[in-house]
Amino acid sequence: MSWQVFVLIPVALIAFVAGQLCLKRGMESSAAKGFHDRKVLAFLGCGIFSMTINFLITLGLLAHLDLSFVYPFQGLSVIIISLAAAVVLREKLNLRLTLGALLISVGVVLVSMS
Amino acid sequence: MTNSRPKGFANPWLVLGFEVICVLVYELLQKRGASATVHLSQVWSWTGLTALASPLTWLAMGLMIISLLSWLYVLRYIPLSIAFPLSRVVDILVPLSCWMILGEDISTRRWCGIALVIIGLILMAKPAAQLEEKL
Numbered sequence: 001m002s003w004q005v006f007v008l009i010p011v012a013l014i015a016f017v018a019g020q021l022c023l024k025r026g027m028e029s030s031a032a033k034g035f036h037d038r039k040v041l042a043f044l045g046c047g048i049f050s051m052t053i054n055f056l057i058t059l060g061l062l063a064h065l066d067l068s069f070v071y072p073f074q075g076l077s078v079i080i081i082s083l084a085a086a087v088v089l090r091e092k093l094n095l096r097l098t099l100g101a102l103l104i105s106v107g108v109v110l111v112s113m114s
Numbered sequence: 115m116t117n118s119r120p121k122g123f124a125n126p127w128l129v130l131g132f133e134v135i136c137v138l139v140y141e142l143l144q145k146r147g148a149s150a151t152v153h154l155s156q157v158w159s160w161t162g163l164t165a166l167a168s169p170l171t172w173l174a175m176g177l178m179i180i181s182l183l184s185w186l187y188v189l190r191y192i193p194l195s196i197a198f199p200l201s202r203v204v205d206i207l208v209p210l211s212c213w214m215i216l217g218e219d220i221s222t223r224r225w226c227g228i229a230l231v232i233i234g235l236i237l238m239a240k241p242a243a244q245l246e247e248k249l
Contacts, residue, residue, distance in 0.1 A: 020194060027189040078199050085195040093195055097241045101199040103234030108205045110227025 005065065009073050012057040017080050019050030021088055068113055075108030119191060126191035127246070129184050130200060136181035137204045140174040142211060147171035196242050199234065206231045 026043030033040055061070045082101040086093035119126065147170035154164040165171045188197050206228045212218040220228075 020198060023186065024189045024194040027186050031190050075202075075205070078202055081198045082195040085193065085198075089194065091193040091195045094241060096237055097195060100234045100237035100241075101195065103230045103237065104199045104202055105234075107227040107230030107232075107234060108202050110230065111205055111209060111224050113223065113227075 005061070008057050008061055009070075012054050012061065013073060013077060013080070015050045015054040015057065016074070016077050017084055019047045019054060020077075020081055021084060022047030022050060024085070024089060071112040072109040075105055075112055078105035078108060126188050127242075130188045130192065130197060133181050133184040133188060134201060134204050134207070136177045136184065137201075138207045138211065140177035140181065141204075141208055142215070143170045143174035143177070147174060193245070196238065196245065199238060200242070203231065203235065 022043045026040050026047055029037065029043065030040045035041070058070065058074075079098075079102050082093060082098065085091045144165075147168035148159075148162070148165040150170065151164045151167045152159045154167060158164050185201070188201075209218075209220055209224055210228070213220050
């Protein structure tokens with residue numbers, strides 16, 4: 001396995017998580033400020049940009065690796081997104097929600113591995 | 115959250131369910147569209163371009179856009195730490211519907227994963243319902 005894999009899989013994951021966080025932040029502020037606000041547009045733009053990066057890197061990885069190797073890493077995004085939303089967006093996360101997200105994450109990894 | 119929540123068909127939880135079904139249907143349509151056109155060219159079929167010959171692929175693309183817009187709408191109202199894990203139900207619905215509709219097999223490992231996701235969803239259901247009361 002080449003070094004690209006070790007670099008690109010985390011980069012794709014980070015881009016995906018960052019993209020979802022930006023989209024969430026943008027859509028949340030749009031509720032109060034509307035879509036003409038510069039900040040709202042900046043967050044949505046960053047979100048779409050990050051998701052595009054993730055999309056392209058994932059395609060690149062799929063060109064070289066099996067889907068059953070690449071996709072389980074996307075399953076990890078569930079728990080990472082929940083924790084990142086709690087830290088970055090200050091969303092309230094209790095033990096029950098964290099455990100639920102963790103089980104869903106592990107479940108998705110198992111489903112996509114086979 | 116300051117904004118009042120829409121009711122009826124605009125209810126964000128209902129839209130989240132709709133988004134999941136859109137993703138499920140477009141993934142199945144993609145598979146159908148791609149399989150139906152693979153005979154057109156052995157070489158080009160690997161690029162996905164031959165799949166464009168199938169109307170099912172175009173239907174899938176339409177649903178993709180609808181699901182993205184619904185997802186953005188959901189994000190406006192539901193915390194990401196709840197909405198995102200819930201939206202991944204689609205990852206178990208795809209193998210389950212392939213099993214039921216297309217007659218594909220599900221391995222033991224995959225059944226274990228499906229069970230874990232269901233337990234996770236049950237755990238998240240109560241906090242999500244409490245959130246609903248607060249809003």
